[in-house]
Amino acid sequence: VSTPTDLEGRLRDAADARARAVEPDDEGGALRSIExxxxxxxxxxxxxxxxxxxxxxxxxxxxxxxxARVSDSATVxxxxxxDPATTLPPTTAPPTTVGTTTTPPTTxxxxxxxxTAIFPFGAGGTRYDTPELAAKAFAVTMLGNPDxxxxxxxxxxxxxxxxxxxxxxxxxxxxxxVEVTHAPAGDWVVxxxxxxxxxxxxxxxxxxxxxxxxxxxxxxxxxFRIEVRDLxxxxxxxxxxxxxxxxxxxxxxxxxxxxxxxxxxALVALVPDMSGRAITTSATVSFLAA
Amino acid sequence: xxxxxxxxxxxxxxxLAQAHRDHYRSLVKLAALLIDDVALCEEIVQxxxxxxxxRSRRLDDPSKLAAYLRSAVLNGARSSxxxxxxxxxxxxxxxVSTDEGAGPTDPTGTSAELxxxxxxxxxxxxxxxxxxxxxxxxxxxxxxxxREIAEALGIAAGTVKTHIxxxxxxxxxxxxxxx
Numbered sequence: 001v002s003t004p005t006d007l008e009g010r011l012r013d014a015a016d017a018r019a020r021a022v023e024p025d026d027e028g029g030a031l032r033s034i035e036x037x038x039x040x041x042x043x044x045x046x047x048x049x050x051x052x053x054x055x056x057x058x059x060x061x062x063x064x065x066x067x068a069r070v071s072d073s074a075t076v077x078x079x080x081x082x083d084p085a086t087t088l089p090p091t092t093a094p095p096t097t098v099g100t101t102t103t104p105p106t107t108x109x110x111x112x113x114x115x116t117a118i119f120p121f122g123a124g125g126t127r128y129d130t131p132e133l134a135a136k137a138f139a140v141t142m143l144g145n146p147d148x149x150x151x152x153x154x155x156x157x158x159x160x161x162x163x164x165x166x167x168x169x170x171x172x173x174x175x176x177x178v179e180v181t182h183a184p185a186g187d188w189v190v191x192x193x194x195x196x197x198x199x200x201x202x203x204x205x206x207x208x209x210x211x212x213x214x215x216x217x218x219x220x221x222x223x224f225r226i227e228v229r230d231l232x233x234x235x236x237x238x239x240x241x242x243x244x245x246x247x248x249x250x251x252x253x254x255x256x257x258x259x260x261x262x263x264x265x266a267l268v269a270l271v272p273d274m275s276g277r278a279i280t281t282s283a284t285v286s287f288l289a290a
Numbered sequence: 291x292x293x294x295x296x297x298x299x300x301x302x303x304x305x306l307a308q309a310h311r312d313h314y315r316s317l318v319k320l321a322a323l324l325i326d327d328v329a330l331c332e333e334i335v336q337x338x339x340x341x342x343x344x345r346s347r348r349l350d351d352p353s354k355l356a357a358y359l360r361s362a363v364l365n366g367a368r369s370s371x372x373x374x375x376x377x378x379x380x381x382x383x384x385x386v387s388t389d390e391g392a393g394p395t396d397p398t399g400t401s402a403e404l405x406x407x408x409x410x411x412x413x414x415x416x417x418x419x420x421x422x423x424x425x426x427x428x429x430x431x432x433x434x435x436x437r438e439i440a441e442a443l444g445i446a447a448g449t450v451k452t453h454i455x456x457x458x459x460x461x462x463x464x465x466x467x468x469x
Contacts, residue, residue: 007462008430014404014411015431019319021403022328030332031310034339038306041344157361157444158341192369199419201371216419251417 116287117181117189118142118266121234127187134188135164135178142190142234143270144279145169153180161191168281169273176282195282198224198269199249203288209258211288213267217244217252220274226254227268228288230261237261242269263290306343309355314339316432317363323427324367324416334370338362357441360432364424364442414464422457425450 024030119138120126128134131153139148145168153162160182167175179192200215213226222245228238237259244252259265265288270280314335321331342358404412415423424443428434436454440447 007458007465010407010411010465011415011426011430011461014408014415015323015427017404017408018323018412019431022319022322022331024315024318024332025329027310027314030314030336031307034310034336034343035306037336037340038343041340155444157338157358157365201417214417216417249419 116191117183118192118231118285118287119190121231127185128189129187131162131164131180131188134180134190135166138178138190138193139166139168142268142285143168143283145273145281150178162188166193166282176284190285192287193283193285195269195271195284197249197271197282198244198284200267200269200284200286203267203286211238211256211258211267213242213252213254213256213269215244215252215269215284216249217242217269217271218246218249219244219271220246222246222250224272225270226256227270228256228259228261229266229268230259231264231266232262235261237265264288265290305352306339309343309359310339313356313359317359320360320427320432321363321367323412323431324364324423325370330370331367334366335363338366354441357438360428360442361444364420364427368420368424410465411461414461417464418457418460421445422453422460425453426457426461429454 119134119142120128121142126137128137132150135153136148136150139145139150145166147168147170149167149170151165151167153164156163156179162180162182164178164180165175166178176193176195178190179194180188181191183189197219198215198217200213202212202214204212204214206212211228217224222243224242224244226240226242227236229235230237238256240254240256242252242254244250267286267288269284271282273279273281317335317338318328318331321334322328325331325334338359341362342355415426418426421443425439428439428442432438434442436447436450439450443450445453
């Protein structure tokens with residue numbers, strides 16, 4: 001078999017060979033699995049909608065009862081009968097005030113947090129109601145860019161995931177895209193970011209826990225830093241200085257010592273800011289399991 | 291607040307079966323260009339079908355269905371490479387480690403199907419920035435037009451041309467010493 005000599009031909013040849021080598025395992029089973037997953041998620045969506053509707057109904061009924069009782073207290077009297085001898089004295093209901101009528105506390109079922117969230121750190125932290133707020137807080141708090149400007153979010157193929165472009169210094173350079181996901185609890189959390197200047201292509205963990213990262217990068221004097229941060233605390237638990245390209249993207253390989261935290265972690269590849277206005281200009285950040 | 295619009299189940303069911311027949315195999319093969327683990331590729335494609343068919347507005351225009359599915363698969367592959375491979379030996383490294391042919395370190399056994407040049411080309415393709423990698427995969431395996439690639443990647447057709455040109459240039463450099 002002859003091998004094509006031109007690059008496009010080689011690419012077609014390699015892709016065709018790979019495609020020929022791959023056969024899906026059980027297509028019928030795959031279709032049944034897809035159908036079952038869709039049905040299951042639809043049920044969950046319906047349960048969520050019905051729970052919200054039921055909660056709204058309970059609140060409405062309780063509020064209605066409270067209003068009715070207040071109204072009764074102001075108007076309940078017995079009309080005089082035609083026989084003056086048997087006229088009853090006016091009666092009044094015990095006074096009721098709106099202030100003492102409270103809605104019984106309702107409890108929502110606990111919602112599992114998104115397990116691959118990178119920001120905000122830890123449980124019970126700040127909630128962000130929009131993708132832009134979450135992305136900006138990520139840039140300011142996690143990456144140290146006090147002047148970060150978040151552009152309006154854009155859709156992705158997954159409707160629960162939005163992409164937010166961040167101009168870290170508000171200066172139009174060193175930009176990155178932050179991936180923000182709609183969490184089950186209804187807020188927005190950051191699940192990754194992609195610097196325009198650093199592509200992380202592979203992350204390999206050795207048996208001793210050390211981490212090897214490869215990719216392509218461009219940075220001032222070719223130098224940038226990769227950190228592993230413990231997501232429970234945000235603390236840096238391993239780091240390495242790395243050299244890539246200085247004028248255009250060049251390959252890099254970095255090896256980091258085994259992280260000392262408990263995990264899970266974030267792998268943070270940071271482009272340092274040389275203007276002194278911030279700690280970094282942008283970062284490629286991804287989730288790293290414990 | 292996000293508004294979720296569901297498709298009637300019977301409509302979804304027939305459309306899903308048809309789309310599965312038309313696209314499932316080719317999408318698994320597309321994902322397999324980027325990821326070595328075929329089982330993971332199948333997971334990604336199944337999740338792509340789920341995400342597309344849960345939202346009825348994506349079914350309003352059947353001509354866009356293939357683009358939505360391709361887009362979901364490419365995004366799923368990218369996310370998997372970034373998030374899930376950290377717990378395993380990365381696909382690209384597996385490919386390197388099996389230069390001598392299929393062996394016990396190659397769980398998918400694909401190396402037996404590829405010669406050294408094909409493996410080098412795939413390895414170099416996977417190392418490209420994701421937009422270039424995705425554009426080249428759609429162009430040279432899927433044989434999609436620039437307009438179709440633009441729809442799948444959600445970018446302008448002119449940008450597709452740029453990604454393909456830059457991707458080919460980077461591949462040429464990466465493969466310079468290989469022939």
